[in-house]
Amino acid sequence: MTSEGSRRRRIALVGTGHRGTGTWGLELLKVYDDRVELVGMCDINPMRLDRAAEVIGRQTPKFTDLATMLATVKPDTLMVCTRDRDHDIHAIMGMEAGCDIIVEKPMATTAEKCARILEAQKRTGRRVDVAFNYRHAPTATRIKQELLAGSIGEVVSVDFHWYLDTIHGADYFRRWHAHREMSGGLFVHKATHHFDLLNWFLASTPREVFARGEQRHYGKQGVQLGERCSTCPGANDCSFYFDLKGDEWLNGLYGEAWQADGYHRDQCVFRPEIDIPDVMSAAILYENGVQVSYSLNTFMPIEGYHLAFNGKKGRIEVRQYERQPWPEPPVDVILKVLNDGTVERIEVPYVKQGHFGGDVKLQGMLLTEGSEDPLHQRADARSGAMSVLCGVAAMESVTSGRAVKLTELEGYPQ
Template sequence: MTKALENVVEGGERHRVALVGTGHRGAGMWGRELLAGWRDRAEFVAICDVNELRAGHARNAIGTNAPVYTDVDAMLAAVRPDIVIVCSRDDTHDEIILKALEAGCRVITEKPMTTTPEKCRRILEAEIRTGNPVDVTFNYRFAPTAARLKQLLREKAIGTITSVDFHWYLDTQHGADYFRRWHAYEKNSGSLFVHKSTHHFDLLNWYLESTPREVSAFGTQRNYGRNGPFRGERCGTCGHTRECDFYLDMSKDEWLAMLYEEPSKEDGYFRDGCVYREDIDIPDTMTAMLRYENEVIVSYSLNTFMPIEGYHLAFNGTGGRIEIRQYERQPFDVPDHDEILLMRNFGSVERILVPHAAGGHFGGDDRLRDMLLREGTPDPLGQRAGARAGAMSMLCGAAAVASMKAGRPIRLSELGGLPEPA
């Protein structure tokens, strides 16, 4: 049987996939989990990471014999993949995406698509120039509750949307992790207004089916960084482990230890960096106001050291209000479903129960992988997100950072992150 025929499976072709970036997300969702559930649609032909030790450990954990590379150019030339999945550090996405597009590959990239308006423009221009597509992995769009909310909004269940209240809470486990890792520096992540809020801004853009016009934002550092009562280099060598509420013992997590501890000898990157490092330069408490082209106004906030994990979201319309409080982790029991409150002006209140689904992000991760790897998967709600969506959510974050620094509202048109009209 020829190699071409070997790759043809029932219902479509098995994609030849190269994974670039083998940290927790890359080795997990786009590595081990991908091969476990989508083996009929994907085969790994390369594993690439600047840290060869990490790439080797990840390859073994994923369960593939694909060759390991430390250089993207060499990998692209050697294996000529169909799809390149980009899971590297945020500020490196653009160069990898550009090289993959120029090599004739389709790209699937983790969010945020990139970290600066200039990099956004380069990616969009390359996509147009090469004709090769970029998909951005906004998995929250695929969560069952998000899909139900989208349906209600499209049905105009509360008339025309006039404003939105959106408040996201990261707990002392998840939130602190961003300050342990490379995300704690704006040059790497663009700040959490870019790295984390890109999820939330994308949801808003998708829900409202409009383009944000301007952003006014504030951000401050109140808990992490220089606010700490003591500090060290990393948890593993710190003398304050008994008195620090944020102490992380990585030896108790085999997965993290495998991906980061031994590989740290190669590049000096520690997964358990001190959350009180004085050079951390991103805010941990953020708020923003957004105005859309359709005149919807949004009040948004992100807090990173809460006792709860999840969000509160409300849509206010000319005919009523839709409200949801979703819990992801909290110190009290909650039901195994979400409850959407549909409240109509001068009418009844409807409680819409949405069961949680298995898998990451309440089943959103699995639905996303189906959409990207199983050809013909229907998309009636427009959940699949391309480079334009990736750019618009990132530009919201960039505008928030610019507003925070300048002390004034920032129009997205000021940022220059979109290609000039032909």
């Protein structure tokens, strides 16, 4: 680690897709150029790598092999933004090369892969941070402060329901995320955000999960008219048509880059080989006795979430809107209702970009040596593992039809 006031943190990036190039490349340097020096960029797709370098606009050395990059530029920190299934491989390579690690969520896709990362961290003594940006969003921060203040008493249950609309939700089914082997399914890839928030809010870990999940809208539930939108003969008749060429950012990173690795960014959302649920729910029991009712829906007309904490002395709830067919509210309203009839409306300014404003705050904490962390918002490898294991247990429950204890999973951290 470098200290503030000496030299900038030497950071290298592996994975130059949308998240890597945008959040951990262009946007990171725009805000924290005084703290970070991007010393290397790596991607197995040289066409995407070239485009990413062009967009970021720095004379950063480029590599198509991670081991070569690590040996050549010797970064302080490796930022892992590759496909979920490969996070463990790249994080461990970075640790063994002497780097601290920042890894995008989910930290990994299986309990065994989480265990490998935890073992490597212990063996190498390096630091692993998981990019859980939602912990840093202003509304989540305020909720955590309210819970710590104890005004609603001991929390006994939580209602948490996340809604993805047919813009965002459908996009997971166009990409590699639609295959469980690549992403773990949305109980892992997407819900890792939500399970981590619950773990953090409740200062506890899940004990047991009973879940249901089905494919009700995408995949084989629809009619595939073509392999991908750009070549589909039925594009004019499909409400899920996606014009990749009309999106300058995504087209730059993916439009022609398929020629190097065969990956298409606009695959049909109804291709029959999709093997993940698009409607999910889970009943989660925590070690501290809190019961959670959770759901994730991926084809709603709205985007956002509803979250409520039920305590012995009252209730805290928020309905956060991210996208909906009416004007965006100027503030998020956290409603606190106590058993004595007291009602308090807590207004938090609404932040649209960067995961409700969490991205830039997360980056600042991770890249500023000696940052204070009174709310424990910085998420380590064990935090990353526990959110993944909750999703893995949920998928195992969907498959087996029974409740799954997390301690049953091979690689559960002791």
